[in-house]
Amino acid sequence: MIEKKTPYELQLFVCTNLRPEGRACCSLRGSDRLRDALKDWVKKHGLQQRVRVSKAGCLDLCEQGPNIMVFPGGTWYSDVTDADLPSIIERHLRPLVAEPLG
Ligand code: FES
Secondary structure, eight states, X not given: OOOOOOSOSEEEEEEOOOOTTSOOOTGGGTHHHHHHHHHHHHHHTTOTTTEEEEEEXXXXXXXXXXXXXXXXXXXXXXXXXXXXXXXXXXXXXXXXXXXXXX
């Protein structure tokens, strides 16, 4: 095993799990679109080396999806909509744009 420090200052885990049997799931509630929008924002602002937006499997709060976890800090967002993205961006991503690469 090799242990090392994560290269990312911020990691967002967006549940994109699809439950084909018709049960509530983040994917059917638009999580793929949310993830794509966050990834696009990160890329547009040149943060790809510092921020990772990853797909997550089921986080076990399916009825409250879409669910997004943010680390460090461990913030958990549920029932996220497109309208919530600006506030998530302002809180977690925008501050990194103003900071020089550390
Ligand atoms: S499908 Fe997203 S938490 Fe279960």
